[in-house]
Amino acid sequence: MTTRQMPKTFDFKEAESRLYRWWQDHGYFKPEIAPPDAEPFVISMPPPNVTGRLHIGHALTDTIEDLMIRYERMRGKAALWVPGQDHAGIATQLQVEKMLRDQGTSREEIGREEFLARTWEWKEKYGGEIVEQIKRLGCSCDWDRLRFTLDEGLSNAVLEVFVRLYDEGLIYRGPRLVNWSPGLKTAVSDLEVERDEEQGKLYFFNYPLEDGGFIPVATTRPETILGDTAVAVHPEDERYKHLIGKRALVPMLNRAIPVIGDEYVEREFGTGALKVTPAHDFNDYEMGKKHDLPLINIMNRDATINANGGQYAGLDRFVCREKLWADMTLAGMTIEVKDHTMVVPRSQRGGEVVEPMISTQWFLKIKPLADKAIAAVRNGDIQIVPERFDKVYYHWMENIEDWCISRQLWWGHRIPAWHGSNGELFVGKTPPPTTSQVTWTPEEDVLDTWFSSGLWPFSTLGWPDQTPDLKRYYPTHMMETGYDILFFWVARMIMMGLWFTDEPPFKTVYLHGLVRDKLGRKISKTLGNVIDPLELVDQYGADPLRLALVTGGTPGNDINLDTARVERNWRFVNKIWQMTNFVTSNLEGDLPFGAPPASELDLPSRWIMSRLNRLVASVQRLFDIYQYGEAGRQIDDFLWGEFADWFIEISKHPLYQGDETEKANTRRVLLHVLDTSLRLLHPYMPFVTEELWSFIPHEGEALIIAKWPQADESYFDEDAEATMTTLIDLVRGVRNVRDEYKVEPSRKISAQADAKRYAAALNEYRYLFARLCNVPDLHILTEGETAPDQSVTVVVGDATIYLPLADFVDVAAECERLTREQSKLLEQIAKIQGTLSNEQFVSRARPDVVERERTRLADLQTTADQIAERLTALCGGKA
């Protein structure tokens, strides 16, 4: 039996790095640690951005996934958690560009090749940091399988997918109206545009007509007037319908454009007439197609006005807005400017106003892929947890638009296409041969970061090659991530996975919420409410943070993280440390593992074993439905509230006063309960549990690969639980009375008990009262004996304890206390009687519920009777 001396407290700073290294060196994070025929369980880690720093959201994701992985590993699965990093096109490029600016240069200046070289350097330098940070949380991923979206294998997968989609006719290239980010000088997808309500202005002016007269129109973006190719009115609008077919003149440019009729125009809004700018507005674009209007692009890539803007060429779009409006005002065309609440599209990344612009881009016709993805969830091949996200998923999938996959960036997967000197387009994994007739120039654009992310579950396992990993670990099992990237990532993985592997890339999607501050505010630098997980790990260790994150909320809902919970869990860590210290320091001799059979155990042991096994069963049920938070809370409650507060205290009696059998049994039970609890707790708090497990006698080399507990129903024991509950309540009652009567805790008092059906138990376990409420000589009243008069009573069911506190008892106060208690009881009795006298209840409620109510009533009744008796004896029936 090991007798390694435990330190007084848990030195997490020292232990965490040591244990992590030890786990990793022993290969415990690798699925190969399980037998070759073990069932696999695989999670692909949502790859953090290569330049990112671990934030609290990562901490949540990684903690939940590590919990799932550790749980399945302990269940004997070949658990594989594939870690990775994302090149994060825009985010990374922006950071490197900033570095270049700080160095007094720019990407344009150094050129594409040099820029990429510098970015790779940057990646090598900073890319590893987040890996180290993930390790600090205790994440048990297989670092030998670490992948990066731009590494060779994954890049090959990207090319393969692109070429196949192109060959299938699903990828096309052409000029379309797209969301253009002028600061980043690239197209972005619909998802990357955020639309928020802002205070803006609505500009009213008169659109001049060729034949004289005018139509009043309103716009929020006057600069787009320069690109107008029509004025639209509602075809049934009495005010304007006679003007349809006439020609209007674009202000300041005097370009003639038609007045058209279209039912899209809302007669009630603004002036009821609309200027149409197909090249700079999505609605107008549609209307333009319908009416065959020309597209006039008036902007350059940086959103300055181009030559189509006449005298305004060269101006910034917002400067142009002011200038043009001023000029129109001088020309007498303007009417008024009103404040107006409107929705402004902004770039998710830079925050700048996104401009709808005509641009030649690559698109993916995604509908066919989406159809498969919808079916997979509908037929249950993929389950989304919580279920309510199904609806969101379907809605998005059913209304999906072609995906603009090209970006005018340099950092990313370059689109495998070549442009021939005669206008040909070639798409393939390798460049086409140059001939005397044609020379080929490679495509400049790269792919949207999410394009490669969409392949993650299978690209990381070696696809398109049929690698052993792909065969064994694909499809994966769990996709755990935040609901905020359901569309960006999850939806696309499902589509790509189904399309290219013919299998759903994972079976379950578990969506967690966002971590917010304790006031429920979004975490942001500007608010100054950033919760830095690494700081918390430094301060309290990884385990307390992990437990706080997992138990802080429920699946799919946001978590308002109160760091006080982390601190509290740090105390919990200490608490289980001290429990273990107690258990180990009380072990002696060679003990068989496991608890003795229930028949050989005393009441407290039967009780704790019953409670333990119910806990195990309950945790299992909760894990089966992904309710990790509730399970964690229950383990916590059990350990602190039952095992430590009661069983450990009680165990001191058999340990110190018992015979050898009692000692051995108690030791075995202590050890078994602790061992089982550490196993249950391990996925939540891997470090401290592993460390503690090393101090207790154990079979097997490490807790991380120890067997996950299973409930043993032979220990379920309702009688033991009921009896112990009564004894505990009696102890509590005595403590309560002592406190109320201000009896010093150190003062021993005597007591007599009229225990009725608990007489035997009370008699056998009277030491509980000595130990737990300083009543060293509880006397059990036998038949004929009567209770002392001058005493305070504690009543639980039909068991009564009399405390002859002669010096303390104030008869009047005691009568009042009893009266108070009695009225509370009578109230409850009345309530239950009401329920039970209801025939409907008795006939319709579940029998066990009725039975429970009857028992409860009987208990209350006997308690009330006891108290009534006391009242008569002590207070002369005053009450």
Add this chain to the structure above:
RNA sequence: GGACAGUUAGCUCAAUUGGUAGAGCACUCCUUUGACGUGGGAGUGGUUAGAGGUUCGAGUCCUCUACUGUCCACCA
């Protein structure tokens, strides 16, 4: 304009298929008894946002209202 969450003790959160509303933190009082003062004991604190309904029984199911938050959406 649609859709989805949330509203429970002062604060942060729980609560199996409907069956006595619970923790932690904070607060009050007591406490160095041989695991732990990062502890122990005893307490205070709730018409579960409001109104209806279904039911023997509702925090839980249904309807409506209020407030908060999120997502989706083409009113210039």
